[in-house]
Amino acid sequence: MNSSVRKVIIGVLAPLLPLCLAACGTAPPGAAGPAAAAGPSAAGSPSAAPRSAAPAGPSAPPVMAPGPGGLTPVFARGSAKGGKTVALTFDADMTADQGARAAGGEHFDNPALIGTLRRLKVDATVFMTGRWAEEYPDQARSIGADPRFEIANHSYSHHAFTGDCYGLPRLDADQAAGDVRRAFDAFKAAGARNVVPYFRFPGGCYDDEALRALAPAKVTAVQWDVVSGDAFATDADAVAQQVLDGVKPGSLVVMHCTRSAAPVTERAIRRIVPELRARGYRFVKVSELMAGAR
Incomplete structure (x- = not known):
């Protein structure tokens, strides 16, 4: 998406922007997004292999070792050496102050999308806010109980x-790790299992200060190398084509x-999945993609 189109979207849809405008393009000025993460940084490059693992155990998800100075590590793509694998990730966004909108009938969930992923037998990772898990505990529990997710x-x-960062309210540095722990507590309260120690910054916005503030949460930050453009999109084929054009092994x-905020994603998935499979791709969760990068 070019900058002029993005500016129009931001101007017209400002009340909805706090949901997830990271998917519309580059990170805002002064914040590192997927493009910034692609080059050398204090946290390491996204293609760097994980340097340590979670506590011993056959089912423990892989994690990355802290970067220089203890900064939270960042992972943004797997290794092509793992073959034609691709990780589809889905942000389940809901900000802390949107309860009234949900009570008024706005849907921040997408059960049809989850159903389609199940029907097509697609493994995937859902990046969920704690507030979303509180609003939809049954869905959080169901997603967390499904071995595909x-x-x-x-x-x-x-x-x-x-x-x-796209107009989102800002957390103070001393609130960052606590906000992340509160989300994990919300997942537990909902009865969700299959929870991994990975974190995605709201809006995709981060810098060294954010990585430092996040360090006590002991998570690996996960970005991306392919932007689907599904946020606020109305053309499912355009979303699908953007993904198909961008995907590479890993x-x-x-x-x-x-x-x-993303009404055409489920329709786009119905095209993306069979076309990538026809090209020989296999769908994996982030944990498997990260393990394959070691």
Whole structure:
């Protein structure tokens, strides 16, 4: 999406922007997004292999070792050496102050999308906010109980960890790790299992200060190398084509699991999945993609 189109979307849909505008393009000024993560940084490059693993156990998900100075590590794509694998990820966004909108009938969930992923036998990772899990505990529990899925952390509040992040309210540095822990608590309260120690910054916005503030949460930050453009999109074929054009072996795709903000995602998936399979791709969760990068 070019910058002029993105500006129009931001101007017209400003009340909805806090949901997930990271999928519309690059990170805002002063914040590192997927493009910034692709180059050398204090946290390491996204293609770097995980350097350590979670506590011993056959089912323990892989994690990355902290970067220099203890910064939270960042993972943004797998290795092509793992063959034609691709990880589809879906942000289940809901900000802390959107309860009234949900009570008024706005749908931040997308059960049809989850149903389609199940029907097509697609493994995937759902980056869920704690507030979403509180609003839809039955769905959080169902997703977390399905071995095809894993639940990762997208913060509790969906507030930004940097300034100038698509208009999202900003968390103070001393609130960051606590907000992440609160989301994990919400998953547990909902009865969700298959929860992995991965985190996605709201808006995709981060810098070294955010990575430092997040460090006490002991998570691996997960970005992406393929932007689906599904946020606020109305053309499912355009979303599908953008994904199909961008995917390479080891790719990590960002999409959304929110009907109100990404209404065509389920239709796009119905085209993306068979076409990528026809090209020889296998769908994996982020944990498998990360393990294959070692």
